[in-house]
Structures are given as C-alpha cells and as structure tokens.
C-alpha cells in the first residue's frame with residue numbers, strides 16, 4: 387500500500403500574529419513553525435499505523451521553500467519513509483493542489499491524506515481540490531480510517547452526525563480529530579530522519595486564482611462587565627435588554 | 633447569467649444556513665445585475681417557498697433517488713453541470729460540512745477562485761472582486777481577491793441575520809444526465825445526533841470545560857442550554873477524555889463557531905480555545921478564578937463557583953421565559 391500525506395507548516399498555536407509591509411504580508415519574525423496539527427497528529431500518524439500493520443510506504447509531500455525542511459524532517463522522525471518538497475511559494479490552495487496532483491499522478495498512490503485544514507489559513511480546501519484534479523473520490527473530515535485489502539472504511543463527520551463509508555483505492559481523505567493519537571518522535575526516529583531521502587522538485591505553472599491583498603488583526607473586546615455571583619440572575623436581564631441576544 | 637446557490641433540507645425544513653446563503657447570493661446578484669438561482673436535491677415534500685422568499689429568482693429541484701448525496705464527486709459533477717446550463721459564473725455555499733467536501737472540488741473543476749468561509753459581502757469594484765475571511769484561527773481577517781472570472785464562495789454560517797420577506801417562486805424540476813451519477817463510494821451507515829441543535833448553526837451556545845470536574849455534572853449545563861434553546865459545546869480536554877462527544881469540541885483544533893451568545897462555564901480561555909469562539913457576538917464567562925484569561929475576552933463575567941452560579945441562571949432563564957409568554 388502506498389500512502390501520500392500532505393504536510394504543511396503552521397505557526398505555533400501560541401504565536402503572536404502580526405503583519406508587515408503595510409499589512410500585506412504575515413510577519414514571520416519570532417514565529418516558530420510546527421507541522422500543521424491535523425497533518426501531523428491525525429493524517430501522518432494514521433498513515434504510519436496502517437503501514438505498520440499492513441505494510442507499504444508513507445511518503446510526505448509539501449509545497450514550500452527550503453525553510454519547510456525542518457517540518458519534513460519532523461515527519462521523518464515520527465516515521466515517514468521519504469518526502470517530497472515542491473520548491474515554490476504556496477501562493478494559494480489551488481496552486482498547491484495543482485503541484486501535488488501533478489506529482490501524485492505519477493505515483494500510483496492508494497490513499498492520499500491531508501489534514502482537515504491548516505491552522506493559519508483555515509481553508510479546508512486542499513483535499514477536495516486535489517481529489518478533483520485527480521478525479522478520485524474524496525471523504526472530508528474523516529475521524530476513522532481502516533483498510534482491508536484494497537478497500538478503505540472511513541467514518542466521517544457530516545452535518546448533525548457521522549457517516550460510515552466504504553471506498554476502494556485510490557481515494558483522497560482529510561483527517562480530523564479521532565483518527566489517531568499524537569506520536570512523539572523517539573531518539574531512533576530522530577537519528578533515522580537525518581538519512582531519509584527528501585526529493586526536491588520544481589513547481590509547474592498554475593494559475594493564481596486568488597490572492598490575499600491585506601490582513602487586519604481581529605479586534606479584542608474592550609471591557610468585561612463583571613456581575614456579582616450573588617446577583618447572577620441579573621445577567622439574564624442584561625443579555626435581553628443590553629446585549630439583545632436573548 | 634445567474635448566481636447559483638446550493639441549498640439543503642434538514643429536519644423537514646430548508647436549513648437556516650442555506651437561507652442565509654440565498655440572502656447572500658441575492659445581495660450579490662442585485663449588486664451585479666444578475667439573479668440568484670437556488671438549487672436543491674431530493675427535498676421530498678418539504679416546502680421550497682422560503683428559497684424564493686429569501687431572494688432566489690429561480691428554484692431548481694433535482695429529484696432523483698439515484699443521487700448519492702454523500703459523494704462529493706457526484707455533487708460536484710451535478711453542480712458543475714447546472715452552472716454550465718444556467719451560465720452561472722459564481723456558486724455560493726454555506727460553509728457547512730457538505731460545502732467543505734464539495735465547494736473546493738467544484739472550484740477546482742470550474743477553475744474558479746475559491747474563498748472558503750467568507751464573513752461579509754464582497755467588495756465588487758469594476759472588474760475586481762474581493763471578500764474577507766477569517767485566518768489564523770480567528771486572530772485576523774484577510775481580504776482575498778479573486779482573480780478568475782468564475783468564483784466559488786462559501787459563507788461562514790451566522791454571518792448575517794436571515795430575512796425571508798420576498799415572494800415565493802414555484803420550483804422547477806431539473807433533470808441531470810445519468811452518467812453524472814456514477815459513484816465510487818458506498819454509505820454503510822448514517823448516525824444522526826438525535827434532536828440536537830447543530831452547533832455551527834446555533835445562535836446561542838452554552839459551553840463548559842474542565843472546571844465541571846466530571847461528565848456526571850453536565851446535567852446543569854444541558855439544562856441551562858435547554859432553557860435557553862441553546863446548543864452545547866465544550867473545551868478540548870473535555871472531549872479528549874471522553875466527557876463529551878468530539879463534535880462538541882470548539883477551538884483552533886475543533887470547530888469554529890460564531891453564535892450571538894457564547895456562555896463559557898469553567899473554561900480557562902486558552903488561546904487555542906478562544907480561536908474558535910472569539911467571533912461570537914456576546915461572550916459570557918463564568919469561572920471561579922478571577923485571573924482566568926477568558927475574562928479578557930468576555931463581555932460579561934461572573935467570578936464564582938459554577939455549581940452555584942449555573943443553577944441560579946437556570947432559574948433566572950425560566951422566570952425570564954415565563955415573563956415573555
């Protein structure tokens with residue numbers, strides 16, 4: 387079984403968000419990058435578990451500059467066999483999907499996994515675009531993934547519940563919470579990561595369908611009105627008369 | 633030319649979030665001199681009048697039990713076909729879980745620029761089109777410019793008040809060629825949460841965290857929610873340890889919501905939690921620790937023991953509801 391896992395980087399969840407160049411670009415100063423949690427915790431770890439029980443390979447793929455390599459090495463340390471970096475700025479999701487699709491077409495992968503979203507752009511769109519460009523079924527928000535032979539059984543979130551779906555290879559999935567448990571790399575993994583093969587390939591031409599023109603920081607709240615615990619009931623009046631939300 | 637808007641039925645009614653998307657499409661249509669066409673699949677006997685009332689000039693009903701509506705590939709082919717037939721340059725979704733599977737696929741198929749989770753009306757100026765969406769898990773807003781002629785936009789639920797004061801239009805049935813319906817996925821089982829309000833669509837949410845000490849104490853949280861007509865949510869550790877189901881987990885790694893009212897009980901207000909709720913219009917925090925960081929992100933705060941405060945609130949809501957009748 388050949389599994390491809392899409393890995394992207396994201397600012398550490400506690401990073402202070404700031405913008406530069408007249409609010410047109412994200413300020414990376416003092417920002418620590420981590421592997422996007424959904425890609426690492428769920429997609430990658432589940433791929434590794436499947437490989438460990440059923441055999442096969444797990445390849446990671448990322449679109450980005452050389453600064454992406456620390457992220458890819460982390461995925462290696464956790465257990466990925468090898469990785470691909472497509473060397474270009476990930477300008478918009480369609481561009482990234484076009485790059486990964488072009489690579490995946492050559493690779494005969496059985497399962498392609500992405501995280502359900504990145505925590506910086508929160509798009510939830512890579513998996514869907516990729517599936518369309520590859521003309522494969524796509525199951526988003528998958529919380530469980532099992533494989534028997536060449537059939538995947540997937541549980542996924544739908545509005546107001548969950549669904550259990552069966553689909554033969556190949557398919558694309560986006561991974562959400564529940565699919566696996568976080569794995570901490572061990573010393574052997576970290577040592578092995580150094581010698582695993584990271585292929586760097588050039589980007590292909592793709593349209594820039596969208597672009598971010600500017601950013602604005604969300605406004606915090608100015609004051610919190612404190613209500614005495616003894617008087618908790620008065621909150622309900624305020625929510626009705628003042629905030630007008632009930 | 634028209635703007636296509638994808639809508640769904642849930643529990644015998646058109647989804648509120650779908651009506652919001654129709655309002656949104658009708659608004660854009662009025663700005664661009666086009667019209668909004670709503671599309672709905674297998675609505676059964678549900679009245680489709682609200683779609684017209686929400687602003688659709690045309691309602692297309694595809695009634696065909698052979699459609700596997702769980703398959704994003706099938707829905708994508710259908711919507712692409714309808715967009716072609718109708719000459720639609722833009723397709724609008726509500727950014728729910730169906731849209732998360734279908735909208736990016738459709739965008740890739742149409743080679744349309746895609747903005748997932750738009751939070752306000754687009755700015756349309758001559759040939760340029762831009763719209764805002766939350767990024768960095770709610771810590772910032774980005775203005776996305778869409779460069780392509782074709783566009784797919786999904787609207788973050790609860791961004792606008794829904795209005796249905798227009799006129800109903802008769803639904804026209806629409807047939808799709810059978811070759812679009814080939815599906816490679818089989819649905820083995822569907823588990824629906826019974827009677828629960830859908831969290832992303834809920835206007836009022838009561839949420840609780842580790843301060844509740846254990847799952848056996850959730851009765852009062854559910855009761856408060858029930859009295860208010862609110863949905864329930866929780867912090868991540870609470871769903872991690874299995875006190876509450878995963879789908880209630882809000883925050884950076886859970887779902888992001890923006891109800892009118894978010895009441896947080898026994899939740900410290902970690903940055904990752906706030907990321908999923910700070911778009912709420914009004915935030916109430918109940919915490920026994922006056923230093924809890926959540927108070928800095930709240931509109932109303934009560935420092936006190938949840939086990940004393942929540943029962944008082946339940947009583948107060950009951951009185952309030954009784955006085956409203």
Ligand SMILES: Cc1cc2nc3c(=O)[nH]c(=O)nc-3n(C[C@H](O)[C@H](O)[C@H](O)COP(=O)(O)OP(=O)(O)OC[C@H]3O[C@@H](n4cnc5c(N)ncnc54)[C@H](O)[C@@H]3O)c2cc1C
Pocket residue numbers: 399423840841842843844866867868869870881882883884885886897898899900901902903904905908918919920921924936937938939
């Ligand atoms: C990468 C990453 C992603 C994360 N994503 C999320 C996410 O999506 N969502 C999320 O919620 N968290 C997330 N977290 C976890 C987050 O950092 C916090 O640990 C978590 O939100 C804390 O949950 P809590 O507030 O329920 O518990 P605690 O932090 O333990 O807080 C409990 C609160 O209850 C109060 N309390 C205790 N007893 C009472 C009482 N009797 N009455 C009233 N108040 C009481 C305490 O004063 C305290 O403030 C993430 C963390 C990381 C590292």
